[in-house]
Amino acid sequence: MELPQKFKEKMKELLGEEYDAFLSCYNEPHYRGIRLNSLKCSLETLKAALPFPIQPAPFSPMSYYIPADAPKIGQLPMHHAGAFYSQEPSAASAVTALNPQPGEFVLDLCAAPGGKSTQIASLLNGQGLLWSNEIVKNRANILLSNIERMGVKNAVISSCHPETLCEGLAGYFDKVLVDAPCSGEGMFRRDEQAVQDWSPEHVEACAVRQLAILMSAAQALKENGILVYSTCTFSREENEGVVSAFLKQRDDFTLIDRNLKFGRPAFLPEARRIFPMDKGEGHFVAVLQRTSKNDAYPKPYPCRSPSVKNEVQDFYSQIYKTKLQNSMEQIGKNILLLPEALPDLKGLGVIRAGLLLGEAKTNRIEPAHAAFMAAKPEELRSVINLPHDSPEIDAFLRGEEITVDAGCKGYTGVAADGVLTGFGKCSNGRLKNHYPKGLRNK
Numbered sequence: 001m002e003l004p005q006k007f008k009e010k011m012k013e014l015l016g017e018e019y020d021a022f023l024s025c026y027n028e029p030h031y032r033g034i035r036l037n038s039l040k041c042s043l044e045t046l047k048a049a050l051p052f053p054i055q056p057a058p059f060s061p062m063s064y065y066i067p068a069d070a071p072k073i074g075q076l077p078m079h080h081a082g083a084f085y086s087q088e089p090s091a092a093s094a095v096t097a098l099n100p101q102p103g104e105f106v107l108d109l110c111a112a113p114g115g116k117s118t119q120i121a122s123l124l125n126g127q128g129l130l131w132s133n134e135i136v137k138n139r140a141n142i143l144l145s146n147i148e149r150m151g152v153k154n155a156v157i158s159s160c161h162p163e164t165l166c167e168g169l170a171g172y173f174d175k176v177l178v179d180a181p182c183s184g185e186g187m188f189r190r191d192e193q194a195v196q197d198w199s200p201e202h203v204e205a206c207a208v209r210q211l212a213i214l215m216s217a218a219q220a221l222k223e224n225g226i227l228v229y230s231t232c233t234f235s236r237e238e239n240e241g242v243v244s245a246f247l248k249q250r251d252d253f254t255l256i257d258r259n260l261k262f263g264r265p266a267f268l269p270e271a272r273r274i275f276p277m278d279k280g281e282g283h284f285v286a287v288l289q290r291t292s293k294n295d296a297y298p299k300p301y302p303c304r305s306p307s308v309k310n311e312v313q314d315f316y317s318q319i320y321k322t323k324l325q326n327s328m329e330q331i332g333k334n335i336l337l338l339p340e341a342l343p344d345l346k347g348l349g350v351i352r353a354g355l356l357l358g359e360a361k362t363n364r365i366e367p368a369h370a371a372f373m374a375a376k377p378e379e380l381r382s383v384i385n386l387p388h389d390s391p392e393i394d395a396f397l398r399g400e401e402i403t404v405d406a407g408c409k410g411y412t413g414v415a416a417d418g419v420l421t422g423f424g425k426c427s428n429g430r431l432k433n434h435y436p437k438g439l440r441n442k
Ligand SMILES: C[S@@+](CC[C@H](N)C(=O)[O-])C[C@H]1O[C@@H](n2cnc3c(N)ncnc32)[C@H](O)[C@@H]1O
Pocket: 091, 109, 110, 111, 112, 113, 114, 115, 116, 117, 134, 135, 136, 139, 162, 179, 180, 181, 182, 209, 213
């Protein structure tokens, strides 16, 4: 790989004696990994279904290395089912540092395509709220698709400028993650474009933008709230430089040491750095804590309809055996299960709040793919469970009709090894396929 000369000079200065070891990593294949989605699947079920072995990675308890020569994983039934997320192992380090706990309100400010958001969602385990924001609209749609695939119920997805969003949600969050857009030096081994785009000027411009995003993020936190800043780059300007500049402007924040075991101390000793020599592609993680009060708090979500119509309630109980836990709301044509303690969403570029259950059509309600992805088989009235290596699951994921038991009727979830991967409608021994066209295997 041809690395930019100026990049090499900077790395030599940064790494000193370790520079040769760093450079020789570019002759090795890059690390590949997956992260178990504990919302949907157990480790045993996932291991049994994968066509290659996995090895634990040190960056999170849910992260695993996969072999460098593993086949493409995006078409595997367990990937469609959201049993795992494809994630370079060291990328999981930022959420390990954030340490989200069930019940907390967490903002992921630069969230697409959703690797870290879906990791946060697993750790929240359905309790509390994940707000995932992505400024670039088409990337926000990819983020939404990943949130749906991973079966997340308690998330809000928005596409908003960080400044507008954090002003609107000032004082609302326990934890905020800024996984900032960066020059991507830690991506060089797997992304040739990042090498092409690199220049010292780009590094400088990234640092300016990163500081602006951090300054916005600071507003969104409650007193004692935690702010994690991470990048996948090595430059001091974008890492320690940005954190130091932030602390100069916000002396009500302190850098804290989480006693993290991965990687090595950064040039600010409380922060961590990961190089390829540390068994990951490259990351920087710093944990900051707000010490000042935040008197701001957003207005609550206005209560719209005291109760949704009977036909919407009936629709819910046609699909689910379980009782309704959250408030169900119809917004336009969308029928949603809203997370608790939502703030007012107006003006924040929200593209999804909570779980999409279905869409109101002229005389009926059409169930949504997301409603089945977020369910467990035992919660559904009707479900077909197929082995992950069966011809039927392959046919289903290609969008074909499949033969089912003659007794199977109506909207029916389809699971691979007990993990929901979509739905269809059964009648006369056939399941009409409702797997979304854009997600189907070719
Ligand atoms: C490193 S990526 C995030 C990766 C994501 N956290 C994950 O784990 O999948 C940074 C994101 O920041 C977004 N971004 C670009 N400019 C931005 C800005 N000015 N403010 C906030 N986000 C920005 C990019 O579109 C990109 O999706």
